[in-house]
Amino acid sequence: MTKNGIRTIANVTCIALIGAAAAMTLAGCMQTPEEKAAFAARQAAPTPVVMNATKGEAPTQSGLSHYKDGYPGFGAPLTAANVQMSDDEAGGLQKKLTALGAQRNAGTISEAEYLRRVAEYRKLAAEHGAETLSEIAN
Known part of the structure; x- marks a missing residue:
């Protein structure tokens, strides 16, 4: 084999x-399309929630720290937006539902009494969120 042949094979x-x-x-x-959709969902910005001041009052300071110019600073740890259910409350509700069953x-x-109570709990579950949001907004 010649030099050019070896060079051609190497190339x-x-x-x-x-x-x-x-x-x-x-x-x-x-x-896959599913992976692309999951990635896009993770990258999407969260939906903002705008709350207006109530009854013409100035909005109260939030739990965020604020600079001298009034803009919020995000260095301080954030707190929950609402009071969370305690373990005792969750246990009490679980006991009630277990006792009902x-x-x-x-x-x-x-x-009939069982179905009435179930309907009552389902109505509470369906309406509680909307009522709480309206209380927060007002």
Whole structure:
């Protein structure tokens, strides 16, 4: 084999390896539509909530620290927007619901009473969020 033949084989091999490396690199960059949608959802900005001052009063200072010019500073740790349910409250509600189910299974309350209470709890669950938001807004 001549020098030119060996050089040609080496060049072809080199080009093939570069092409294979490029193909593998591009294959690693491909994403499914679900992965693209999940990535876009993570990158989307959160929806802002604007709360107006109530009854013409000046808005109160939030839990954020403020600079001298009045702009909020985000260096201080944030607090919850609302009071969270305590473990005792959650346990109490769980006991109530467990007792209601046990009474139904034991037959100590009528089916109509059980359904009335279930409807009451479902109505509370459906309306409580909207009522609380309206109280916060006013």
